[in-house]
Amino acid sequence: MNFIKREKLIASLLKHRDSPEVKVLTGVRRCGKSTLLAKYAELVEQSGVPKSNIFAKRFDAFDVPIGYEAKDLQSDLTHAIAQAQPGSFYVFLDEIQDVPGWEEVVRRLHTRQDTDVYITGSNAWLLSGELATYLAGRYVAIPVYPLSFAEYREYRQFQGASDSVDSLFAQYMMFGGMPGLFATGLPDEAKATEILTAVYESVVVKDVARRYGVRDLATLEKLSRYLFSTSGSLFSVNNVVKTLKSTGLNVTYATVDNQIDALEKAFIVYAAEQSRIRGKELLRPQRKYYPVDNGLRNLTSGFNGSDRGAQLEGIVFMELKRRGYRVSIGALPGGEIDFVAQRNAEKQYIQVTLNMTEAHTRQRELAPLQNLDSAFPRLVLTLDWYSSGVTSEGITITNVIDWLCA
Secondary structure, eight states: OOOOOOHHHHHHHHHTTTOSSEEEEEOSTTSSHHHHHHHHHHHHHHTTOOGGGEEEEETTSTTSOTTOOHHHHHHHHHHHHHHOOSSOEEEEEETGGGSTTHHHHHHHHHHSTTEEEEEEESSTHHHHSHHHHHTTTSEEEEEOOSOOHHHHHHHHHHTTOOOOHHHHHHHHHHHOOOGGGGBTBSOOHHHHHHHHHHHHHHIIIIIIIIHHTOOOHHHHHHHHHHHHHTTTSOBOHHHHHHHHHHTTOOOOHHHHHHHHHHHHHTTSEEEEEEEESSSSOOSSOOEEEEESSHHHHHHHTTSOOOOHHHHHHHHHHHHHHHTTOEEEEEEETTEEEEEEEEETTEEEEEEEESOOOSHHHHHHHHHHHHTOOOOSOEEEEESOSSOOEEOTTOOEEEEHHHHHHO
């Protein structure tokens, strides 16, 4: 498989090269962290760093002995440092959460002069456990997500695909952007089901059930699939408890709430909370949940292509996350704005719709934005190619494919 160019992520790593912070790459399993880290290590070596000054180890690999722990890592690093030439020493630790006690080793590495440390992990526990205590303010988190549409399009064209941009986007909307799907071209439904099921099961078992001691796998399975299949809908834990109980499961509010939290920490789902744009704050804000990848959502429906509007919404939500925005749902009296995206002092209001060609659809999507008295940008993203432009109120209407590739 050829390396999928992920230039923005590489640029982010290069920006932090030789900085004193530990660089922490986080993201769901199989989203490309290991390949990215290996490629970056190659670039470091190609820049003139002696091979003896690079220590790279992947801890979920077959050649790592069972029972490998912190003392073994300390020993391997001590030996490697002794063999290194004068100059900076680079450490790449991939899927480090599989090594018991690794936090103490990383803390000690951080105190060593001229040592540049990079680690990856597939669980938010990486940043909320002892590492955060040991390295408070001394690490930088670099989130890694499945392929964006721009990355997917570039890679498929590199593979020789001559499909139109609309066809490529339809493929992306259906199968998502997990890099392993495209090693030999576009997968068929059977292959996509096989690969995405393996991703899903590894996350649920390794990063949720095992990490958090979840024994009720039946509830976890149904809950995760429910979150995927209803993505884009306002979510109430109480309503979900009632739904799961109607299927014969004996679940509690605490169980469902804890399992959702574990799924979020495994980076397989992300939440956007309601926020009041005008008036009093919401006393009990609801949330919308989106799977990290559209392929996982469609896996639950057997790739039947249903609810394309929610699929498009999920793609836009994850792209906003890639671009570094904090995303919430805008609550207005009698209406809703799909996304309120904030990044530092920047804010924008975004509506997402499949098309704007029908008058009633156009009015429905524009109305919440027309009712705002904010000076921040207002944007409608749509799949149709005929509605682009700026309204008399200053609302920009843009084709979503153009926006994704910008």
